[in-house]
Each structure stands twice: as structure tokens, then as C-alpha cells.
Amino acid sequence: MDAFASLLRWLDLAGSAVFAASGALVAARKGLDAVGFVVIAVVTGFGGGTLRDLLLGRMPPFWLQDPTWLAIASAVALLVFFLGHRLESRFQALLWADALGLALYAVLGAEIALLAGAQPWAAVLLGTVTATFGGVVRDVICNEIPLLLRQEIYALAALAGAAVFVLLRIEGVWRDPALLAGLATGFGIRAIAIRRGWSLPAYRP
Amino acid sequence: MDAFASLLRWLDLAGSAVFAASGALVAARKGLDAVGFVVIAVVTGFGGGTLRDLLLGRMPPFWLQDPTWLAIASAVALLVFFLGHRLESRFQALLWADALGLALYAVLGAEIALLAGAQPWAAVLLGTVTATFGGVVRDVICNEIPLLLRQEIYALAALAGAAVFVLLRIEGVWRDPALLAGLATGFGIRAIAIRRGWSLPAYRP
């Protein structure tokens, strides 16, 4: 299982890189400077995990204890800043990477909450927060109504992935198959929503 | 006094339901989907109490320890989502319920701060924060300048209610009459402001 743990570590770093890139792309649309790119990338990448740790009473947050996290997010932000015009054509690829990051953060966030002693329903909620809150802060700072609140099946995919993982864990399933099942659920729902253009119905007055 | 304590518990739950409804009504105006309704309702209902607990160093917050809170806010949000067109005509009633929730949260928030060891002036401030911060976050997420900052006598009513309660308590008055006096002050000021259309003068350049 060492290979799996090492794979997860890499996926975790890749997930924060993907979220940082999604933040940097919004910064590009807003015409910010390089400092703005780094700030938005960091906030998007680590906002969710920070709120989770805050609500669990676990301060300082993970990214203040190991500079790797900030280094990756900053590097991604500067890469997008200088090479953004080439990345824009890869937007579709980023959408799929974002779906993977979403599912991964939901499941890993739920596990961290469980290990910190949260009740199962709270762990599902905190996994969803881990996966989605960074994007909310990104949109609020950039003065847009958060995508989360008005578009596509996004938070629900994270919620479903976290719920499957937590349910399997409290039923006694081992960690790795539970992680895989949660990941597959979250990514699968999000992927179907992307492919078919599914979205939730909006309120009709 | 058991009846009074039980009444307060009911008022407390009703207060969070009212704030959740006010959040859902803003979500309706913005045309969000059902997930957006629930998120905004939860944030509006519990944002103030969460910031209070955060500033007091009391994490995790109350709504992560008992699922009743989230269940009520979510149910209210979905009710507004599906029946919103019927509720819109009841907007005036909601304004009055909101005034009651405001006064109640100001007084109960101040009490929690006092019990946690805050100084009296800080308890007044934290009571006001409890009553008003949820609405600020609601407006910021929905990309509007917070109502609190530009309309009517709202924060001042909460401040006055919390101040009366704290003053009576440090003067040795029993809890229940102090709660009632604080509630009456906060609700009374807000009610007069609503009836007479009072508002604070804005800055004139």
C-alpha cells in the first residue's frame, strides 16, 4: 500500500496545483497583476482546507507548516501569468483536472475531519467545504457571484463523494477501497454533469 | 422558569429559521439553484454565531455539534425554493420576524460571550456581531453592498439590546428579566425604525 499512499500524496499536491490554476485563470480574466495571480491562486488552492481546519480548531493550517504548498501554488500562478495565452486553449483539460481535484479534496477532507473526531455527518460536510470553499472565496474576492451557487452540479458531486467515503468507513471498509469508491463517485457525478451539461434548476419567481 | 428556558430554546431555533429564510429570499432574488439556497440560508443563519465563537476561541462552532441546526436551515431554504412565490407576499411578516431574530441573537450572543469570560463592552460587541454578521456574509457572497452598512437602524438596535442586557446583568439583575429587557429594547428600536421608515443619515460629500 506504500505505492498507493505515495500516489495519494502526489494527487494531493496535484489537486492543489489544479485549484491554484483555476484561481489564476480567473485572475487572468480580471486582468490582475502577478501579485494578484499568486494571491488568488493561494486562496483558491488552500481556502477550503483552511476553513476545514479552522472549524475543527486546528490552527495553524497545513500550508503554514510546510512551504511546499505555497511554493507550488505560487509557481502555478506565475506559470499561468506568463504563459496564460497558451493555456487558455487547454481550458477543457483543466475542467477535467478540476473535477479530479474536487473529488480528491472532498474525500481527503472528510478523512481529516473523521480523524479529528468529527461526527460522520459533520465529516461529510467538512469534506464538501474542503473541496468547494476555495472557489467561493476566489469568486467573492474577484467580485463575482460564486459559481458554486448558480451553476452545474458541483457541490453535490463533492458531497456525494465524501458521503460514500464516510459511509464505507463507518461500515468498517478499509481505507483504500473507501477512498477509491469516494473518489470514483465524486469524479463520476461531476464528469457526467460536465459531459451532459447537467445543472440544477434555478429558482423561478 | 423551565417554561421560560424552553420558550427561549424555541425562540432560538425560530430565530435561526427566520435568518435562514431571509438568506433564501436573497437567493431567490439572485436566481440561484437549490444548493445555492441552502448555502446562503446556512451562512445567513449561522455566520454571526460562528464569528462570535471564532473570536472567543470556541471551535468547533455549535452547528457542527448538533445536526438540528443545519437540518432546520436546509429545510427552510428548500421550502422557500419550492414555495417561494407564495412566501413573497408574506415579506412584511418576515421583516417583523427578522426584527425579533435580531433582538434575540443580540441578547443571547452577548450572554454567551459573558459566560465565556469576555469583558462587558466586548460582550455587547459580540452580541451585535452574532445578530448582524450572517447578513453581511449573505450580502457579500451575493455580490451586494451589505444592507447593514447602508440602510435603516439595524446594527444600532442589536447594539442597544445587547447593551441593556449586559448592563442589567453586571448590575446584578437576574437573567430572565435582563433577557426580556434586552429583547424588548432591541425589538422595540427596530420596530419603530421599520414603522416610521427611520434610517441613519448617509454621508454627504
Added chain:
Amino acid sequence: MDAFASLLRWLDLAGSAVFAASGALVAARKGLDAVGFVVIAVVTGFGGGTLRDLLLGRMPPFWLQDPTWLAIASAVALLVFFLGHRLESRFQALLWADALGLALYAVLGAEIALLAGAQPWAAVLLGTVTATFGGVVRDVICNEIPLLLRQEIYALAALAGAAVFVLLRIEGVWRDPALLAGLATGFGIRAIAIRRGWSLPAYRP
């Protein structure tokens, strides 16, 4: 060195007054009422230090432990509210005072983080957060894209000042010369940027 410590205490209070004034000027531009002035002034003045303390796990924050801070920020906000039309012609002076407050908060924030046991790179980051985050919250609440993200060399000046201070301290330089060097660096860079109208290049699609 008693005179120097006392000077620092005065500069610290003056720094929060300056940031409060910058918040109140934005409130004036938005046409808020007196409550809005006070809220924005407090948030601008203490938002950065509060986030720093939060990330360090040091709650309650400093301004809940001594009413002097809130009294100063509120007094400044009301002063601007009632005398704003006279202050507007002094905007240039405020810009320079803001540069001093920026450098001061960056250095003092970094020192607080070091004393709380943060690693050097994290202390530099937290100093920058102390100096800049209040302005970000001010702009987000007032529904504007934060100045920090789209204008001039602001965050970089704070970062440089905090970095010089932290580097000198871990090299064993005494506190007072290190403080002075950090202050001079942060203020100097910001001053040059103001005088020459320097700003960072924005992203070009």
C-alpha cells in the same frame, strides 16, 4: 530604548488610525451611514492583525482585550464622517501615512509571528498579511475588486519590509535596528512606487 518602545507603541496606534481613516474614506465614496463608517474603519484597521492571530491560533484577538483599539478606530471613522469634506483635500497626506502604516504593520506582524514560534518564511508571510488583509476585506465588503490585486506595488513593499526584518533577526541583529531597517525598506519601496507611479504589469490576454 524605553523611548523607542514608547515611540513604537504610538506608531502602532497611529498605524491603526491611518488604516481606519483609509477605510472611512472608502465608506465616504460609497455613501454609507455612520454605522457603516465605523464598521469599515474597524475592519480595515484590524482585519489584518485578526487574520494573523487566527492563523497563529491566538484567539481572542488583541482588539477584544483592550477597548483602546476600537475607540480609536471609531473616533477616526466619525471624524471622517462629520469632517470628510475637509479631509478629502488631504488625501495625498493620507497616502503617505498609509505607506508608513503598511511598513509598520508588516514589520510588527512579522515579529509577533516569530515570537509565536512561526518559521521565518511563515513570519514574512504573516507580516504581509497583517499589513494588507484589512484593505482586502474593506474592498470586498464595499463590493470592489481589492486594490491589492490590481494596483501598484503594495503587497510587495510589505513583503520586502517583513523579509528584511526577519532576515536580520535570524542573523542575530538586535531588535531595534532590525525594526528600523524593515520599516525603511517597506516604506522606501512604497514611497518610490507612489512618487514614480510604479505599478506591476497586468496580465495581457
